[in-house]
Amino acid sequence: MKSFTITALLVAMSAATGGAAHAHSTADGNKDHLSISKYSEIIMPENNLHLRHNAMSGDMTEDDFNRIIDEINVIYEPIVNSHGANLVWRRNWDDNTVNAYALQQGNNWIVSMFGGLARAPEVTEDGFALVVCHELGHHLGGFPFKGTRWASSEGQSDYFASHACAKQIWADEDNTPYRYTVNATAKAKCDATYGNFYDQNLCYRTAMAGYSLASLLAAGRGQTVSFDDRDTSVVSQTYEAHPQPQCRLDTYVEGALCKIDNDDYLIPGKDVTLGRQSIYAELEAARNHCASISHSLNVPNANDAYRPKCWYKPRLVK
Numbered sequence: 001m002k003s004f005t006i007t008a009l010l011v012a013m014s015a016a017t018g019g020a021a022h023a024h025s026t027a028d029g030n031k032d033h034l035s036i037s038k039y040s041e042i043i044m045p046e047n048n049l050h051l052r053h054n055a056m057s058g059d060m061t062e063d064d065f066n067r068i069i070d071e072i073n074v075i076y077e078p079i080v081n082s083h084g085a086n087l088v089w090r091r092n093w094d095d096n097t098v099n100a101y102a103l104q105q106g107n108n109w110i111v112s113m114f115g116g117l118a119r120a121p122e123v124t125e126d127g128f129a130l131v132v133c134h135e136l137g138h139h140l141g142g143f144p145f146k147g148t149r150w151a152s153s154e155g156q157s158d159y160f161a162s163h164a165c166a167k168q169i170w171a172d173e174d175n176t177p178y179r180y181t182v183n184a185t186a187k188a189k190c191d192a193t194y195g196n197f198y199d200q201n202l203c204y205r206t207a208m209a210g211y212s213l214a215s216l217l218a219a220g221r222g223q224t225v226s227f228d229d230r231d232t233s234v235v236s237q238t239y240e241a242h243p244q245p246q247c248r249l250d251t252y253v254e255g256a257l258c259k260i261d262n263d264d265y266l267i268p269g270k271d272v273t274l275g276r277q278s279i280y281a282e283l284e285a286a287r288n289h290c291a292s293i294s295h296s297l298n299v300p301n302a303n304d305a306y307r308p309k310c311w312y313k314p315r316l317v318k
């Protein structure tokens with residue numbers, strides 16, 4: 001009876017705060033651990049990574065957690081405002097959930113980050129920032145969406161994170177140290193794409209952030225990822241849920257390699273006349289990030305850093 005009362009109270013509290021997260025039975029004895037509602041767009045499937053023996057062994061502090069969110073907010077708050085919405089952060093530092101989510105409630109575009117993700121051993125500060133970028137990608141990444149909903153698909157949110165957001169948040173920093181720590185395969189890809197010293201450094205940094213995040217996603221499935229591997233599977237139609245971790249690493253790398261400038265104030269395909277699943281949405285997206293038809297459309301700087309076929313199926317091809 002006592003536990004029912006507590007559960008009922010937590011559910012009521014959750015409802016009062018918008019129902020984004022709700023308490024579930026805590027067999028692990030961790031009263032801070034929440035499960036996340038089906039209306040949220042999460043970074044990874046629900047998992048028990050918070051129960052690992054090394055779940056808390058990451059280096060990030062609460063100050064790091066807040067600083068990274070604050071720095072990204074400075075850049076993205078005006079962009080979200082330009083769409084008539086408010087960017088709302090939920091900072092759940094004390095919650096051990098290894099996840100993050102995006103949610104829209106009216107004009108509030110919410111990004112919720114959990115301390116459990118920041119404390120995971122795979123997650124560097126840059127990997128954490130890339131998760132924030134992924135969640136912003138659900139709001140801003142555009143086509144392909146999850147059906148006709150507001151949210152960009154998982155793969156598109158990943159691509160936005162490395163193609164658009166990482167370049168926004170790190171372009172003006174000194175990224176030279178990454179030249180000496182980047183993986184050799186990732187470095188070779190960045191060097192083959194970018195001739196400019198600063199662009200190369202940014203590409204290295206983004207690729208390594210992608211590796212941090214993809215390693216966490218892989219741990220959630222008992223897998224590993226590598227820059228030397230490639231998910232060679234080919235979907236027959238665009239997959240909107242979470243791709244395999246290697247596929248997601250491939251997406252982070254391709255996003256880092258796409259040279260087309262992102263229009264930060266456009267959500268490609270969101271408001272086109274014939275809808276978010278139409279080829280007009282795909283066409284508008286091809287002006288903003290690398291697709292094979294971007295070349296035909298004479299988009300400046302278009303190169304072959306396409307969204308991987310392990311999740312993305314283009315209908316318009318050159």
Ligand SMILES: [Zn+2]
Binds near residue numbers: 135
């Ligand atoms: Zn997501």
